[in-house]
Amino acid sequence: MKKPLILITNDDGITAPGIRKLIQIMNTIGEVVVVAPNSPQSGMGHAITLNSVLYSEKITIDDGPQQEYSISGTPADCVKFAVNEILGRKPDLCVSGINHGTNSSISVIYSGTMSAAVEAGIEGFPGIGFSLLDTSWDADFSQTEAIVRKVTMQVLEQGLPKGVVLNVNIPKGKVKGIKVCRQSKGIWAEEYDKRKSPHGKDYYWLTGYFINQDDGDDTDEVALNSGYASLVPVQFDLTAHQAIENLKKWNL
Amino acid sequence: MKKPLILITNDDGITAPGIRKLIQIMNTIGEVVVVAPNSPQSGMGHAITLNSVLYSEKITIDDGPQQEYSISGTPADCVKFAVNEILGRKPDLCVSGINHGTNSSISVIYSGTMSAAVEAGIEGFPGIGFSLLDTSWDADFSQTEAIVRKVTMQVLEQGLPKGVVLNVNIPKGKVKGIKVCRQSKGIWAEEYDKRKSPHGKDYYWLTGYFINQDDGDDTDEVALNSGYASLVPVQFDLTAHQAIENLKKWNL
Numbered sequence: 194m195k196k197p198l199i200l201i202t203n204d205d206g207i208t209a210p211g212i213r214k215l216i217q218i219m220n221t222i223g224e225v226v227v228v229a230p231n232s233p234q235s236g237m238g239h240a241i242t243l244n245s246v247l248y249s250e251k252i253t254i255d256d257g258p259q260q261e262y263s264i265s266g267t268p269a270d271c272v273k274f275a276v277n278e279i280l281g282r283k284p285d286l287c288v289s290g291i292n293h294g295t296n297s298s299i300s301v302i303y304s305g306t307m308s309a310a311v312e313a314g315i316e317g318f319p320g321i322g323f324s325l326l327d328t329s330w331d332a333d334f335s336q337t338e339a340i341v342r343k344v345t346m347q348v349l350e351q352g353l354p355k356g357v358v359l360n361v362n363i364p365k366g367k368v369k370g371i372k373v374c375r376q377s378k379g380i381w382a383e384e385y386d387k388r389k390s391p392h393g394k395d396y397y398w399l400t401g402y403f404i405n406q407d408d409g410d411d412t413d414e415v416a417l418n419s420g421y422a423s424l425v426p427v428q429f430d431l432t433a434h435q436a437i438e439n440l441k442k443w444n445l
Numbered sequence: 446m447k448k449p450l451i452l453i454t455n456d457d458g459i460t461a462p463g464i465r466k467l468i469q470i471m472n473t474i475g476e477v478v479v480v481a482p483n484s485p486q487s488g489m490g491h492a493i494t495l496n497s498v499l500y501s502e503k504i505t506i507d508d509g510p511q512q513e514y515s516i517s518g519t520p521a522d523c524v525k526f527a528v529n530e531i532l533g534r535k536p537d538l539c540v541s542g543i544n545h546g547t548n549s550s551i552s553v554i555y556s557g558t559m560s561a562a563v564e565a566g567i568e569g570f571p572g573i574g575f576s577l578l579d580t581s582w583d584a585d586f587s588q589t590e591a592i593v594r595k596v597t598m599q600v601l602e603q604g605l606p607k608g609v610v611l612n613v614n615i616p617k618g619k620v621k622g623i624k625v626c627r628q629s630k631g632i633w634a635e636e637y638d639k640r641k642s643p644h645g646k647d648y649y650w651l652t653g654y655f656i657n658q659d660d661g662d663d664t665d666e667v668a669l670n671s672g673y674a675s676l677v678p679v680q681f682d683l684t685a686h687q688a689i690e691n692l693k694k695w696n697l
Contacts, residue, residue, distance in 0.1 A: 233496055235495050235496065236492060236493045236494070236495035236496075237490070237492045238489070238490035238491030238492040238493070238521070238560065239490030239491060239554045239555055240488060240489045240490040240492040240555075241488045241490070241555055241651060242488070242651060243487050243488040243651060244485055244487065244488075246640075246648040246649060246650055247637075247648060247649040247650075247651065248646070248647075248648055248649075249647075249649065269490070269555075270651070273635045273651065274637065274649070276635075277635045277636070277637055278637055278639075278649070299567060299681070301683055302491045302563065302567070302681055302683070303491055303492075303493055303521075308490065311554070315551060315554070315632055316632065317632075343696075343697060344697070347695050347696060347697065351695060354685070354687075354688045354691060356630075356685070357685045357688045370697070371697040373689055373692045373693045373695075373697070374689075375682075375684040375686060375689065376682055376683060376684045378608075378682070380567055380568065380569075383525050383528075383529045384529070385499075385526065385529055385530055387530075388498075394500070395500075395501075396498040396499060396500055397498060397499040397500075397501065397526070397530070398498055398499075399493060399494060399495060399499065399522070399525070424692065424697070425683075425684055426684065426685040426688035426689060426692055427683045427684065427685060428683060428684070428685035428688075429551070429554055429683075430627075430628055430630070431553055431554070431628055431677075431679045431680060431681075431683075432627040432628045432677055432678065432679065432680070433606070433608070433609045433678040433679060433680035434627060435606075436606045436609045436678035436680075437625055437626075437627065437678060439606060440625045440676065440678055441625045443599050443603060443625075444595075444599060445595060445596070445599065445622070445623040445625070445676070
């Protein structure tokens with residue numbers, strides 16, 4: 194059987210330990226091409242670069258068999274650029290991550306990691322975002338290997354439903370298994386940290402904490418808090434279909 | 446009746462003709478606070494600023510009654526910052542735009558305009574994104590006024606269903622009316638424009654064209670192409686609920 198062509202990207206930048214681990218795992222599964230941002234892109238959502246130009250550089254970071262390209266753009270840029278300028282065809286799979294930190298619940302919306310997986314889905318090939326619930330740079334990614342491998346093999350074997358990509362979050366420490374879930378309803382409550390620059394100007398850092406607003410037991414938050422990895426199918430048809438009939442009654 | 450508190454933002458920057466027109470209209474409806482980016486943020490998707498700091502400046506651009514703040518961040522930043530640092534409470538409505546160019550079909554995902562409306566929805570108040578299908582800086586926004594006013598008044602009177610915000614696109618020229626639609630299935634096909642810098646380095650501009658992949662007659666693309674404004678209810682629970690039972694059968 195021909196090895197699948199696997200595109201790898203992330204939002205923490207091409208040198209992040211999370212993507213290095215993902216490359217290691219994928220090298221045992223397929224032919225790997227890495228096209229990832231040259232700088233951290235956390236919180237970039239589904240941004241693409243329209244107002245400035247893109248640079249691409251072929252680089253070697255370790256002695257693995259993968260090919261690597263470092264891009265001056267966002268994760269979604271990386272997927273578009275890879276397909277059009279590097280691979281010359283759609284890959285069999287795009288995996289993004291492993292993110293240093295959670296992308297569960299509403300974080301999926303802000304996530305650069307997931308934007309790459311979603312972009313893959315839009316362009317018509319399977320996409321998976323992987324995240325570890327540990328924001329530290331030297332997080333222990335070895336614990337993610339079994340989960341990442343299992344989900345990847347299932348996607349390669351079964352394919353994904355049309356219009357669906359996967360958001361996989363992995364808790365810290367021993368993982369009990371994988372649960373298929375829905376996105377928990379929740380928000381990030383902001384707290385701006387106001388400071389004064391050495392030049393006397395006020396500036397702000399965005400900080401915040403997550404509030405889970407969902408009491409269902411079938412959510413990613415519940416799975417993760419019980420020691421399971423969560424797998425949420427994510428769609429990019431954003432239409433709230435259930436609201437259409439009601440809105441048609443409006444006086445428009 | 447107390448005037449509603451209306452937050453206005455956009456992604457083309459606080460001086461864009463589209464937002465100036467929106468301010469003019471909203472001044473006749475409520476008490477207006479403008480919190481908008483100090484630079485163009487098109488294609489920023491749901492990006493938020495995590496890796497750099499934010500500046501906020503109170504400014505006066507015209508002699509209208511509105512208060513205005515110019516922010517060094519994305520549209521989603523503007524909504525978060527407005528609620529936490531400027532308004533001190535949730536506004537009664539957030540309107541974003543009027544965007545110079547379309548946000549129909551899959552463009553909703555890349556749209557900075559819509560990210561502000563979605564952020565409003567996440568934070569629990571009604572959000573509407575308005576876009577005119579004309580990318581030129583001096584587009585004729587006068588034609589949008591009746592549509593913008595009608596949709597805004599309906600939202601203020603009826604409220605929005607939970608978890609739903611509105612994506613309103615307005616065609617150029619005479620508008621026949623407003624149609625409630627679903628997001629058309631489509632993609633942007635990329636074409637990278639490769640150039641060489643004066644310093645001999647290759648760089649790329651992202652360009653592309655839209656391909657509609659949907660043959661349904663209930664989509665935003667069909668409405669817009671027939672001369673109607675399109676109104677799509679947009680949700681931010683991205684779970685593909687219909688896929689969950691199938692994925693549970695996987696060998697995970």
